[in-house]
Amino acid sequence: MHTFGYRANALLTFAVTALAFICAIASFSDKFSNQNPSAEIQILNINRFQKKSHGNDEVSLTLDIAADLQSLFTWNTKQVFVFIAAEYETPKNALNQVSLWDAIIPTKEHAKFRIQTSNKYRFIDQGHNLRGKDFNLTLHWHVMPKTGKMFADKIVMSGYSLPDAYR
């Protein structure tokens, strides 16, 4: 009952249980943080808007993105993954979400930024319905913790639209 084997086993079990408990508490503490992120996106230019050879519309645009996500960081945060998606509807599809740009924010200091960039991923429709289309730009963020539950949320900004003719 007091051999080395028994003692090592008891110690290991206790250590693992305590570690699991600490991880759970660390994750739970994330519930108490107060979060108020803000963001603003402007479309600076529509660079290209064409119907491609495969019959689908493609848009290339330049965005001005200003965001303050510092309040999302807690002591249990490993990184925040942020991306911008264009959301719109077409006669064929009730919902389309196309990711235009994303970034990984590793620390709180990097979380307040302003950049101008063209879209990282191609904005291609299933079809050719984009002329004159109104769409929302949503800024999504995904908080990845050092341990435990991940949570995600978004800010929806509406009022953007594409030109009526190809260019």
Add this chain to the structure above:
Amino acid sequence: MGWIGETVDSIKSIQIRQLLTQAISLGMIVTSALIIWKALMCVTGSESPVVVVLSGSMEPGFKRGDILFLHMSKDPIRAGEIVVFNVDGRDIPIVHRVIKVHERENTGEVDVLTKGDNNYGDDRLLYAEGQLWLHRHHIMGRAVGFLPYVGWVTIIMTEKPIIKYILIGALGLLVITSKD
């Protein structure tokens, strides 16, 4: 010759009962582990409620050896969710993020494109020949939580199966030689 008979008798009478008891306790342990696993499958609604991250395509968020907890609900699949999916014909699940969603009006069917955070291009190279989109039935669950480093045990046992055999052998030996 009498003592041979005695030892044979003692072997037959004592060992069998002890052996059976130990075999049954081992069976109980294995079955309770199975029960817990199946219950997890029920609760999370996913066929594999816990997966190990095998590649570095989602770094720095998920490193090789992390464990992900999955949950599958009837909620529609939306951009930004981290999903685990199986490509037709391959049985290793892949954990990547959804970057494009096109959902049909009436049927609710959805075309999904995924990409690993750390990869340069999207996952079309990983999909089956000629497949451009994932559909709902490919997706096994959404990642909702994670534990770092714990999955290395599974990776070591899969990539160096000799360790698995050594471990099971040692466990078997421990069960047989223990007195209770």
